[in-house]
Amino acid sequence: MKTQLMKGVIEVYVLTEVKKKQSYGYELLQNLNKYFQITESTLYPILRRLEEAEELETYNIIHNGRNRKYYKITNKGINHINEFVNAWYEILNTLKLIKEDNPL
Amino acid sequence: MNKVYRKIKRKLKGLNKKERNDILKYYEEIINERLDNGESINEIDKSFNYDGIINTVDEIKKPETKNKSFGLRKLIIIILCSPILLVLGLLYLLLILINYIIIFVSYVSLISIFIFIIGFIIAQIIDKTLFANIVLSVGLLFTFSALIGTILYLLIKGINNLNKSMLAGIKKITKGEKHEKN
Numbered sequence: 001m002k003t004q005l006m007k008g009v010i011e012v013y014v015l016t017e018v019k020k021k022q023s024y025g026y027e028l029l030q031n032l033n034k035y036f037q038i039t040e041s042t043l044y045p046i047l048r049r050l051e052e053a054e055e056l057e058t059y060n061i062i063h064n065g066r067n068r069k070y071y072k073i074t075n076k077g078i079n080h081i082n083e084f085v086n087a088w089y090e091i092l093n094t095l096k097l098i099k100e101d102n103p104l
Numbered sequence: 105m106n107k108v109y110r111k112i113k114r115k116l117k118g119l120n121k122k123e124r125n126d127i128l129k130y131y132e133e134i135i136n137e138r139l140d141n142g143e144s145i146n147e148i149d150k151s152f153n154y155d156g157i158i159n160t161v162d163e164i165k166k167p168e169t170k171n172k173s174f175g176l177r178k179l180i181i182i183i184l185c186s187p188i189l190l191v192l193g194l195l196y197l198l199l200i201l202i203n204y205i206i207i208f209v210s211y212v213s214l215i216s217i218f219i220f221i222i223g224f225i226i227a228q229i230i231d232k233t234l235f236a237n238i239v240l241s242v243g244l245l246f247t248f249s250a251l252i253g254t255i256l257y258l259l260i261k262g263i264n265n266l267n268k269s270m271l272a273g274i275k276k277i278t279k280g281e282k283h284e285k286n
Binding site for chain 2: 024025026029039040041042044047048064066067068069
């Protein structure tokens with residue numbers, strides 16, 4: 001369960017990062033590592049899934065003579081962030097109510 | 105770079121070519137960025153999570169198992185279309201057979217032309233025809249034979265290529281799914 005939750009959180013984090021600034025794989029990985037222990041192989045399926053879900057768009061830029069794949073958020077991606085955050089607020093409120101009714 | 109690249113490639117076995125290339129491009133970009141940021145290839149090799157690539161492969165393969173219901177749908181469509189497919193298939197095979205017959209006839213014609221030229225020369229010599237007439241006739245024969253021979257040769261080559269691509273088509277249809285897995 002924790003793994004699934006984490007995947008969801010990482011997905012939203014990637015979307016949020018790309019919403020702030022269009023970014024590329026390595027940069028995303030560096031930023032993600034400030035919060036999670038994540039490797040290249042964990043990030044790839046996430047980026048791919050978001051791209052296939054049309055929540056991220058990609059384009060290529062030549063940097064130092066090499067190709068760099070940039071990710072850009074779509075409206076669908078923005079909706080994903082909003083839905084996720086709203087769902088979490090609801091869960092937090094529910095947990096708060098449960099805690100209030102059942103003090104430890 | 106090649107060492108790391110080779111190891112990653114090995115881990116990507118079982119994926120189709122497009123998937124493999126997409127993933128390799130991603131890792132290549134990451135490795136190059138790491139090199140640009142001062143890491144050596146040995147450091148990258150040591151710290152690289154090669155086993156994690158298996159997770160990437162598994163994640164990508166997951167949707168394939170989800171689409172199992174499509175297999176049944178595909179089977180129903182094939183069964184419903186089988187009378188048409190059967191006729192089309194037989195026509196296809198017939199066309200290949202006709203092509204081979206044309207190739208065979210062309211070869212026989214080429215050999216016949218060669219035998220005819222020799223026979224004609226012998227006949228002319230036996231008939232004691234004038235040398236100038238023999239040279240003229242043989243010259244004309246060679247010209248026409250070369251022309252017909254070239255046409256037949258091109259016909260054989262063209263039909264052979266057509267047959268090869270048609271047979272490759274059958275191979276692709278019959279082994280299509282297996283091919284994609286590789």
